Amino acid sequence: MDQTSAITGRQIAAARxxxxxxxxxxxxxxxxSIPTLKRMExxxxxxxxxxxxxxxxxxxLETAGILFIDPNGNGPGVRLRDRQP
Known part of the structure; x- marks a missing residue:
């Protein structure tokens, strides 16, 4: 799996x-397509x-402000990037 794009379906749904x-x-x-995204999620x-x-x-998702968190013993995750004033 290409680590530059490896994300889970749950990460996608959580990011949305x-x-x-x-x-x-x-x-x-x-x-x-929407069906493609649904299959991913x-x-x-x-x-x-x-x-x-x-x-x-x-x-x-990254362009929209999402940061992907790699598995670090607690599983993969997502969070919003800090908004700069």
Missing amino acids: TLLGISQAELAVSARI ASDGYATGMINNVAAVRSA
Whole structure:
């Protein structure tokens, strides 16, 4: 798995919740279909799909202010980047 894009379906769903955006909004931002995003979020473990699609979702979320937290003994996570005034 390419570690630059490896994220879990739960991280994607949690990130969307933090941002307050829908699956449709994220799909448009990442330039993928809604069914593709739904499959990614539903996967057990790392998001499945074409590597470029997973990378596009990760990039869209990071651009929107999400930081992905690598597994560090407590599992992977997400948080919002600090907003600079």
